[in-house]
Amino acid sequence: MHDIRAIRENPAAFDAALARRGDAPVSSQILAVDEERRARILAAETAQAEQNKASKEVGAAKARGDEAEFERLRALVTEKKAEIAEMQAxxxxxxxxxxDMLSRIANLPADDVPDGADETDNVEINRWGTPRDFAFVPREHFDIPAVQNGMDFETAAKLSGARFVLLSGGVARIHRALAQFMLDTHTTENGLTEVNGPVLVLSEMMQGTGQLPKFGEDSYQTREGWWLIPTSEVSLTNIVNGSTVEESYLPRRYTSHSLCFRSEAGSAGRDTRGMLRQHQFEKVEMVSITHPDKSDEEQKRMLRCAEGVLEKLGIPYRTVVLCTGDMGFGARRTFDIEAWLPGQNTYREISSVSTCGDFQARRMNARFKPADGGKPQFVHTLNGSGLAVGRCLIAVLENGQNEDGTVTLPEVLAPYLAGKLTLALDGTLV
Structure with missing residues (x-):
């Protein structure tokens, strides 16, 4: 949500910032509605003052026996009362x-975000690890022989339709191990608080983090009105919805492993093979609630938390800063981490770490009281994947595949797999 006062003070700058995203100027339409709204409020206040004045004079006219003035004033009070109700409505x-208009406008990009139209204009800022030199042509995850028994798309399609997968045996256990490993890393090393929250939320919560009203088609809603979360960013960020906390409460750093649900309404035909893009998937999410002065620093900290997970797993990756045309609706700045997938011979996104400034906080009315006793201010919110579990599974399987069809798993997963670090051809762990 945007501050209407900032738009009033500098509409040209507001439109210029939106133009960097490729969005049309909207300040004139917004200010026209705002001016009309303020005019109605002023008219109601003026009528209220006139009603109050007439009400005081009614009694005086009655007392001095001026019946005509009494009736005129009484009629004026009734007229003003109706006028006030109309203006207020x-x-x-x-x-x-x-x-509603303000809630449909994307966040303004930070000044240091590179301009661009789409993902081809994103800027690489970091690269870690060297992609493995295979002595054979590496396969995509779903074609690796050891994986095929434990990654069943046909049965999943029978159960639920396209873009679902049934994991079993060793593959399912690796998937679970990855989520546990991520949670343990974030809670014991990165200082995040683990949260197990609802995956069904109210519309107000989806509104708070920006999924509604503009992107309802991207998510699923139940008959009872609840929404299935597209990410636990919704559950975690809205912990402070409607709250005014003490400055000492900040920062709050949360992590959660949850099911996520997305309709993928805008991705028809993309990544239809394998489990790269699913309607139901799991993710370990990170959310921070911070002081405005600390949010840029916090974004860098969160980025390192996510990158560190891939480094522990030995997965080569690159980090890019998204250009203005590729950022999500609620972000001021986003860093994407892309893991190397040898089966596709390319880097693919496995985490996005975004700072939203006070954009979500204004929608949620989430504030903090400064320690010096000043006026309450909006908190800043940040979110990031730490990581997408299914995509991490893909990266582990593809990078660890062997020519004989087995998969060698990262040493760091040994405690979660009873020390068994090979996925055999029959789909079991040995």
Missing amino acids: EAKELDTQLA
Whole structure:
């Protein structure tokens, strides 16, 4: 959500920032509604003052026996009362219209975000690890012989349709081990607090983090009105929804392993093979609630948390800063981490780490009280994948595949797999 006062003060700068995203200027439409809303509020206040004045004079006219003046004033009070109700109703309707307009406008990019139209304009800022030199042509995850018995797309399609997978045996256990490894790393080494939250949330919570009202088609809603979370960013960030906390409460750093659900409405035909893009998947999410002065520093810290997971697993990756045309709706700045997938011979996104500034906080009305006793301020919110579990599974399987069809797993997973670090051809761990 945007601050209407900032738009009033500098509409040209607001439109220029949106133009960097490729969005059309909207300040004139917004300010027109705002001006009309403020005019109705002023009219209601003026009528209220006139009603109050007439109400005081009614009694005096009655006392001195001026019946004509008494009736005129009484009629004026009734007229003003109706006028006030009408103006207030119109102001409320315009206020709702203004809030809806503001809620559909993307966050403004930070000044240091590179300009660009799409992912081809993203800028690489870091690269770690050297892709393995295979003595054979590496396969994609679903074609690795040891994986095929434990990654069943046909049965999943029978159960649920396209873009689902049934994991079993050793593959399922590796998937579970990866999630546990990520949670343990974030809680014991990175200082995050583990949270197990709901995957069904109210519309107000989806509104708070920016999925609604504009992107409802990207998520699933139940008949009872709950929404299935597209990521536990929704559950974690909204912990402070409607709250005013003490400055000493900040920062709050959360992590959660959860199921996530996305309709993939805008990705028809993309990544239809394998489990790279699914309607149901698991992710270990990171969310931070911070002081505004600390949010840029916090984003870098969160990025290192996510990169560190891949480094422990020995997965080569590169980090890019997204250009203005490729950023998500709620982000001011986003770093994407892309893991090397030898089966595709390319890097693919495995984590996005975004700072939202006060964009989500304004939608949630989430504030903090400064320690010096000043006026409450909006907190800053950040979110990032730490990591997408299914995509991490793909990276581990493809990077660890052997010519004989087996898979050698990262040493760091040994405690979670009873020391068994080979996925055999029959799909078991040995």
